[in-house]
Amino acid sequence: MQRNPRRKKRVTLRDVAKHAGVSPKTVSNVLNDWPYVSDETRRRVQASIDALGYRQSILAASLRTGRTKTIGVVIPDITNPFFGQVVRGCEDVLYNAGYSIFLCNTNEDAAKERTYLDILANRRVDGLLLFGAHPSSEELTAAVHGEIPIVAEDSPAESDNTTVIDIDNSAGAAMAVRHLLDLGHKRIAHLGGPSERAAANGRHEGYQQALEAAGVDYDPALVIRCKPTMRGGYHAALQLLGDEQPAALFCYNDLMAIGAMVACRRLGLEIPDDVAIVGFDDIAMASLVTPILTTVRVQQYEMGRLASELLLKRLGDDEEVPGRVKVPVELIVRGSCGAKRMSSRQVSLILERLLDSDLVDLAPCESDESHIASQASCVTPDS
Amino acid sequence: MQRNPRRKKRVTLRDVAKHAGVSPKTVSNVLNDWPYVSDETRRRVQASIDALGYRQSILAASLRTGRTKTIGVVIPDITNPFFGQVVRGCEDVLYNAGYSIFLCNTNEDAAKERTYLDILANRRVDGLLLFGAHPSSEELTAAVHGEIPIVAEDSPAESDNTTVIDIDNSAGAAMAVRHLLDLGHKRIAHLGGPSERAAANGRHEGYQQALEAAGVDYDPALVIRCKPTMRGGYHAALQLLGDEQPAALFCYNDLMAIGAMVACRRLGLEIPDDVAIVGFDDIAMASLVTPILTTVRVQQYEMGRLASELLLKRLGDDEEVPGRVKVPVELIVRGSCGAKRMSSRQVSLILERLLDSDLVDLAPCESDESHIASQASCVTPDS
DNA sequence: TTGTAGGCGTTATCAA
DNA sequence: TTGATAACGCCTACAA
Numbered sequence: 001m002q003r004n005p006r007r008k009k010r011v012t013l014r015d016v017a018k019h020a021g022v023s024p025k026t027v028s029n030v031l032n033d034w035p036y037v038s039d040e041t042r043r044r045v046q047a048s049i050d051a052l053g054y055r056q057s058i059l060a061a062s063l064r065t066g067r068t069k070t071i072g073v074v075i076p077d078i079t080n081p082f083f084g085q086v087v088r089g090c091e092d093v094l095y096n097a098g099y100s101i102f103l104c105n106t107n108e109d110a111a112k113e114r115t116y117l118d119i120l121a122n123r124r125v126d127g128l129l130l131f132g133a134h135p136s137s138e139e140l141t142a143a144v145h146g147e148i149p150i151v152a153e154d155s156p157a158e159s160d161n162t163t164v165i166d167i168d169n170s171a172g173a174a175m176a177v178r179h180l181l182d183l184g185h186k187r188i189a190h191l192g193g194p195s196e197r198a199a200a201n202g203r204h205e206g207y208q209q210a211l212e213a214a215g216v217d218y219d220p221a222l223v224i225r226c227k228p229t230m231r232g233g234y235h236a237a238l239q240l241l242g243d244e245q246p247a248a249l250f251c252y253n254d255l256m257a258i259g260a261m262v263a264c265r266r267l268g269l270e271i272p273d274d275v276a277i278v279g280f281d282d283i284a285m286a287s288l289v290t291p292i293l294t295t296v297r298v299q300q301y302e303m304g305r306l307a308s309e310l311l312l313k314r315l316g317d318d319e320e321v322p323g324r325v326k327v328p329v330e331l332i333v334r335g336s337c338g339a340k341r342m343s344s345r346q347v348s349l350i351l352e353r354l355l356d357s358d359l360v361d362l363a364p365c366e367s368d369e370s371h372i373a374s375q376a377s378c379v380t381p382d383s
Numbered sequence: 384m385q386r387n388p389r390r391k392k393r394v395t396l397r398d399v400a401k402h403a404g405v406s407p408k409t410v411s412n413v414l415n416d417w418p419y420v421s422d423e424t425r426r427r428v429q430a431s432i433d434a435l436g437y438r439q440s441i442l443a444a445s446l447r448t449g450r451t452k453t454i455g456v457v458i459p460d461i462t463n464p465f466f467g468q469v470v471r472g473c474e475d476v477l478y479n480a481g482y483s484i485f486l487c488n489t490n491e492d493a494a495k496e497r498t499y500l501d502i503l504a505n506r507r508v509d510g511l512l513l514f515g516a517h518p519s520s521e522e523l524t525a526a527v528h529g530e531i532p533i534v535a536e537d538s539p540a541e542s543d544n545t546t547v548i549d550i551d552n553s554a555g556a557a558m559a560v561r562h563l564l565d566l567g568h569k570r571i572a573h574l575g576g577p578s579e580r581a582a583a584n585g586r587h588e589g590y591q592q593a594l595e596a597a598g599v600d601y602d603p604a605l606v607i608r609c610k611p612t613m614r615g616g617y618h619a620a621l622q623l624l625g626d627e628q629p630a631a632l633f634c635y636n637d638l639m640a641i642g643a644m645v646a647c648r649r650l651g652l653e654i655p656d657d658v659a660i661v662g663f664d665d666i667a668m669a670s671l672v673t674p675i676l677t678t679v680r681v682q683q684y685e686m687g688r689l690a691s692e693l694l695l696k697r698l699g700d701d702e703e704v705p706g707r708v709k710v711p712v713e714l715i716v717r718g719s720c721g722a723k724r725m726s727s728r729q730v731s732l733i734l735e736r737l738l739d740s741d742l743v744d745l746a747p748c749e750s751d752e753s754h755i756a757s758q759a760s761c762v763t764p765d766s
Numbered sequence: 767t768t769g770t771a772g773g774c775g776t777t778a779t780c781a782a
Numbered sequence: 783t784t785g786a787t788a789a790c791g792c793c794t795a796c797a798a
Contacts, residue, residue: 012775023785028777036783058505059446060775063790068442073486077743079471081464088462091488095495100502103456103486105474108743112478119483122441229741255741258671262734265727288641288671344648351645358612358638360460360491395791406769411793419767443791446774 011054020048031056062124071311072120074104074113076132080229080255081283082300086131088359089304097312099126108194108227110134121148127311130155134196149314151307154198163310164324165303169199172296172329173206174213176278177250179294179331181214183339185248185276188216191236191260192225193252200225200252203280207250228252233259241267247276248337254279254286254295261289261336272338282332287354291335292347298329301359394437403431414439445507454694455503457487457496459515463612463638464666465683469514471742472687480695482509491577491610493517504531510694513538517579532697534690537581546693547707548686552582555679555712556589557596559661560633562677562714564597566722568631568659571599574619574643575608576635583608583635586663590633611635616642624650630659631720637662637669637678644672644719655721665715670737674718675730681712684742 013031017024022045029037030045037045048054062068073090075083091101102120106113113134120128130152150162154169180188190207193200204225208218224240226232233256240246241263251257257279261271269275271291279286282297306325313321334350335342342350396414400407405428412420413428420428431437445451456473458466474484485503489496496517503511513535533545537552563571573590576583587608591601607623609615616639623629624646634640640662644654652658654674662669665680689708696704717733718725725733 010775013777014775024775025777025786026784029784032777038783041784055505057446057507057775058502059442059451059507060790061777063440063442063446063775063792064777066790077471078461078474079464079467079740079742081462081467084462084464084467087486088460088488091461091486095488100506101486103470103474103484105471105478119441122438123483124440124442227741227744229743231738231741231744234735234738259738262731262738265731265734285668285671288668290673348645348648351648352617355614355617355642355645357462358610358614359462360612361610361614393791396793397791407792408770408794409768412768415793421767424767440791443774444793446776446791447793449774 010057011052013054013056016045016048016052016054019052020045066124067126068124069099070102070123070125071099071127071129071308072102072104072116072123072125073129074106074116074120074131074133076106076108076228078103078105081285082253082255082281082298083131085283085300085357086304086307089301089306090129090308091304093305093308093312106133108196110196127151127315129307129311131307132197132199149311151311151314153303153307154202156198158323160323161314162323163314163321165307165310165327166324167199167202167298167303167327168329169202170206170209172280172298172331173203173250174210175206175329175331176280176294176296177207177210178214179333179339180248180250180276180278180337181210181216183248183276183337186216187219187222187246188248188250189222189240189246190224191233191240191249191251191256192223193228193256195225197228200228203252222246225252226256228256230255230259230262232256234263236260237263238266241269241275249275249277251277251279254281254283254293257293257295257336258285258289261293271336276338277336279336284354284357286334287350289336292342292350294334294337294339295332296329297332298327303327393440394435396437396439399428399431399435399437402435403428449507450509451507452482453485453506453508454482454510454512454691455485455487455499455506455508456512457489457499457503457514457516459489459491459611461486461488464668465636465638465664465681466514468666468683468740469687469690472684472689473512473691474687476688476691476695489516491579493579510534510698512690512694514690515580515582532694534694534697536686536690537585539581541706543706544697545706546697546704548690548693548710549707550582550585550681550686550710551712552585553589553592555663555681555714556586556633557593558589558712558714559663559677559679560590560593561597562716562722563631563633563659563661563720564593564599566631566659566720569599570602570605570629571631571633572605572623572629573607574616574623574632574634574639575606576611576639578608580611583611586635605629608635609639611639613638613642613645615639617646619643620646621649624652624658632658632660634660634662637664637666637676640676640678640719641668641672644676654719659721660719662719667737667740669717670733672719675725675733677717677720677722678715679712680715681710684740686710 013027014024017027027045030042104116128148128150153165155164192204211218224236226236237260249260257277264271264275279293279295282295286293286295313319333339396407396410400410410428413425487499511531511533536548538547575587594601607619609619620643632643640660647654647658662676662678665678669676669678696702716722
């Protein structure tokens with residue numbers, strides 16, 4: 001019956017109650033800021049708490065209340081700057097609401113994702129935030145038993161306890177490809193992301209649509225799909241550029257685009273003169289490479305905030321929460337597509353704007369007003 | 384007595400037991416892979432579990448056992464690629480050991496850090512992993528009540544339930560500065576990190592030591608300390624280069640170094656001809672800028688793994704865990720310090736090596752053998 | 767090998 | 783306003 005004797009017994013709420021000469025409930029009332037506690041009692045209880053070094057067990061409270069104040073955030077890889085930004089957005093919002101985050105890297109592995117979903121459900125997280133997840137809705141539903149509120153980026157899953165955030169992937173991709181077409185490119189290849197990611201499929205569709213709209217035949221030989229990493233982009237580009245030598249590359253994301261740039265370097269191809277490249281996301285790295293990467297911007301941090309706020313609303317369950325929300329994107333024309341030769345001044349401007357992405361420097365709520373609301377749009381460096 | 388009637392009652396272990404016609408204990412045995420359960424019973428129980436859609440409550444189990452299988456990972460900012468890498472290392476190890484991670488961004492804010500430590504203690508995490516934390520050991524001790532095993536990077540806290548991981552900051556900094564001295568630079572400025580970070584102080588010391596060893600006077604006017612971000616580096620460099628025009632900049636980390644590069648660009652200064660720059664960490668971005676950043680490499684991912692493994696050992700408490708561990712660093716000489724003009728081939732090599740940092744592409748345990756063991760050393764691109 | 771009887775530390779429901 | 787008492791869902795002795 002005794003616990004491990006090595007460990008001294010924990011101070012419990014009961015002990016505090018005894019010490020303060022009140023009932024357990026009263027201590028609980030003090031801890032939870034219940035209004036109907038006399039100041040005198042409150043002070044006495046607080047004194048006992050301090051004296052005994054009492055720590056409330058959120059565990060026990062959660063077991064009793066059924067709420068853990070805990071959110072599972074599931075992403076492919078925290079090492080990808082895109083998700084770093086997203087998670088930061090989540091954390092800023094959730095921390096202020098009193099939630100703690102379980103961080104889960106799936107590493108693009110469906111099995112690990114399922115396992116994590118399982119664990120999170122067993123840990124009784126109050127909600128789930130899913131980014132870049134595999135889209136199989138059955139999994140989702142099964143894993144969480146239809147009981148946990150979810151906000152998921154680019155998931156086909158449709159259910160009344162789920163909100164889906166749709167990045168405007170196809171529109172963004174179409175803008176990028178149209179831009180390349182406008183520059184006179186005909187042979188535009190696509191380095192696609194994994195087909196298990198809905199976002200990758202959306203961007204692939206946008207690519208096809210833009211070609212079709214321009215009367216250019218879709219050539220499957222110009223499309224390679226692989227892991228959305230620098231290395232993935234590197235190898236895909238190597239293969240593509242070795243074979244067919246397309247004039248332009250539209251990449252699933254910036255990481256792949258940068259990998260493609262490395263491949264071009266290896267092959268002795270000049271960017272943008274020999275090969276034009278466009279990425280997607282606008283991560284910080286995109287502004288650091290030479291030439292600066294033309295890309296389709298997704299407001300990552302804001303998306304994390306938005307997702308978290310939607311989830312919070314769902315948890316409050318007093319308001320009607322939309323089942324589907326669209327996040328706009330914008331084409332950022334820079335150096336790698338060949339639309340313009342960037343002046344040194346323009347480059348400086350871009351880099352200086354990049355400094356604004358240092359979240360640590362920002363006052364806590366400085367970006368409060370910058371919520372996503374605008375439509376997909378096109379921005380050039382001067383604007 | 385009834386719960387919220389809206390929510391259907393959860394299936395409990397008892398229900399499963401009843402359904403399977405066995406005792407709760409038996410179900411528990413099955414769940415926890417107790418060896419002495421007949422296959423037949425195990426199968427029956429498992430069938431009932433599936434039939435009822437039962438989910439074990441880790442919460443309740445934790446309350447009972449006193450272990451949550453949960454680790455708190457506290458970092459300044461997940462948006463900083465350095466910590467993204469570190470956290471990934473932690474996750475890879477901890478996931479395999481069955482632990483879930485609470486991710487906590489302190490945003491360089493001591494109050495938030497304290498609050499998080501408090502929450503984590505109340506959540507009864509089994510252990511704590513602290514990176515870039517504020518060094519006040521009293522806080523630590525108080526916050527966790529001396530009961531939670533800790534592994535902390537660069538913390539002065541010394542106690543028997545804490546292991547400290549010391550990055551070899553002063554040695555690394557000294558190597559960097561000596562390198563600049565060897566190149567003939569006399570006026571070497573230091574863009575230092577916040578003095579609340581022990582690592583920043585260590586690097587500052589190394590800077591001083593190297594100067595002293597070379598008989599160069601330490602000039603406080605050549606040192607600015609600020610937030611370890613691109614923006615911080617940018618503003619510090621602007622100030623430093625405006626005033627005194629030092630010949631070289633040694634920066635607390637790569638982010639600041641990159642900020643400094645942006646500042647140089649703005650001032651029309653060429654790197655490395657007008658200003659030589661050396662960073663610290665070797666994040667991916669360091670390989671992407673032009674000229675490529677000379678830096679002092681810290682094996683971030685490996686450090687995350689190491690820290691986690693040490694913590695796991697502490698939790699196993701069967702082995703003697705060291706109270707202090709040193710992590711070596713190495714000087715990576717590239718383009719921004721002016722030691723050499725990088726050939727295009729050399730740049731390609733560096734970039735191709737960068738691709739290896741795509742963790743998603745790696746097989747789960749491919750990097751198992753690459754644990755940190757070597758001494759601080761100096762590497763040039765050709766080696 | 768399996769069953770029984772608490773108790774882990776809270777909060778909720780009453781009544782006082 | 784506060785006090786007793788019963789859950790919350792699981793695990794661990796111990797007995798069978």
